[in-house]
Amino acid sequence: MSELHDILGKHVGDGRAPGAVALVARGDRVEVAAVGSTDAGGGTPMARDSIFRIASLTKPIMAAAVMTLVDEGRIALDSPVARWLPELASPKVVRTPESPLDDVVPAARPITVEDLLTFRAGYGFPDDFSLPAVAPLFAELLQGPPQPQAVAAPDAWMAALGRIPLLCQPGEAWLYNACSDIQGVLAARVSGLPLPDFLAERIFEPLGMTDTGFAVPAADLGRFTGYYRAGSADRGGLELVDPQDGQWSTPPAFPSGAGGLVSTVDDVYAFARMLLGEGTLDGRRVLSPAAVRQMMTDHLTPAQRDGSRLFLLGQGWGFGGSVDVEPQEPWNVPGRYGWIGGTGTASHIVPSTGTATILLTQLELTGPSPLPDAMNDFWRYAANG
Structure with a gap:
């Protein structure tokens, strides 16, 4: 041995x-x-x-x-994702991380491909799971341990995501997990393939x-x-x-x-x-x-x-x-x-x-x-x- x-x-x-x-x-x-x-x-x-x-x-x-699509020139790192993900065309952001879900301001700029790749799009988990904008990620998107048979199909999932405010302005902070799922929907829509x-x-x-x-x-x-x-x-x-x-x-x-x-x-x-x-x-x-x-x-x-x-x-x-x-x-x-x-x-x-x-x-x-x-x-x- x-x-x-x-x-x-x-x-x-x-x-x-x-x-x-x-x-x-x-x-x-x-x-x-x-x-x-x-x-x-x-x-x-x-x-x-x-x-x-x-x-x-x-x-x-x-x-x-996702980077294979960047290599091909079909998307760029600075491309706003709203072209393929219209659900994220006009995101709202909670005024402060501690703010309730209805206390929001407009996003200062569009979410880009690079924001998704670097986990700085404004969606995801901070260290403090008790923040109000974190709860919908679990309740509506099932962003917990993997449960593949319990999650809605991509279009319904994106529709739910679009109703959830960002925790931070795009580019401002690193937040865990959700951006990889959004990358999956983005890649499928850009490529036209499941x-x-x-x-x-x-x-x-x-x-x-x-x-x-x-x-x-x-x-x-x-x-x-x-x-x-x-x-x-x-x-x-x-x-x-x-x-x-x-x-x-x-x-x-x-x-x-x-x-x-x-x-x-x-x-x-x-x-x-x-x-x-x-x-x-x-x-x-x-x-x-x-x-x-x-x-x-x-x-x-x-x-x-x-x-x-x-x-x-x-x-x-x-x-x-x-x-x-x-x-x-x-x-x-x-x-x-x-x-x-x-x-x-x-x-x-x-x-x-x-x-x-x-x-x-x-x-x-x-x-x-x-x-x-x-x-x-x-x-x-x-x-x-």
Whole structure:
């Protein structure tokens, strides 16, 4: 057994995560470990090709897909999105973040494509979830843990979004999550394709990501993992949130660009290799080098980074993922790009060293921070290996 296998094994079983798959690539040297089982009952052993709900690891993929449209000149970063998203043509903004929903002022300027990519459009989660303008995101848009079968179709979802005031003026503050879902609707409307077809055409098929999508085909459900949260005596201390034949067994009405994808460690690694290759994988170009650099560049001001210590933990934000700018741990390397998912997933790359690290588990995070010991131990190993 490898050291990586032993590290994962410390966090699997006995009421902890049922299983996990991890990959650490340092240049051409790739190490993969799979431990535990796909469900808390200890049935099917976890394998390298096991399929996971990757949650917010969807966000970098969504941003990359939008950037293919920028590369083609079909949209520009400074394009107002109202041309394709008329629901956002005349947004209102609460007068202050603490103001009630009916105390609004007009937006000072239009929302742009770059606002969506940098999470500065005015929609999303601040550190304080009690603010009045946050409640409708949960009540009307179901912006909580992924629930693919519970969300309205894109046009109805956008209509509801258009009735919710912005929490901040466009460009003013970084707010989490909602902008990736809006990116998904934008990409579908610009391309004229349903989002699953668009992502397949631009990202999944060129990169050979054959197990990535918004639902698991019936023939592959045997490789799909269960999804759990801690805190229940049932199932050895784990509560089943979604079984293998649950919400991801059929296509959703709303394919979520913020957190709806399922994938495998090798599919996520293919996406990471494309970014490390400046937009190219095995001779196939997906993005321009300039687009990749924009994705992995911090676009936030120091005040915007400090405004979300709960989610960003002192990091910056590129397009679809965080960028390390304030090393706080040994694994925080300036320029490290990636993100974590609420289903217990993480994927990062370090362009300066050609390193990729991917961790896929089945255990729901208790919140944006602190992060679970399994992630910290995994990153520590990846940094020191």
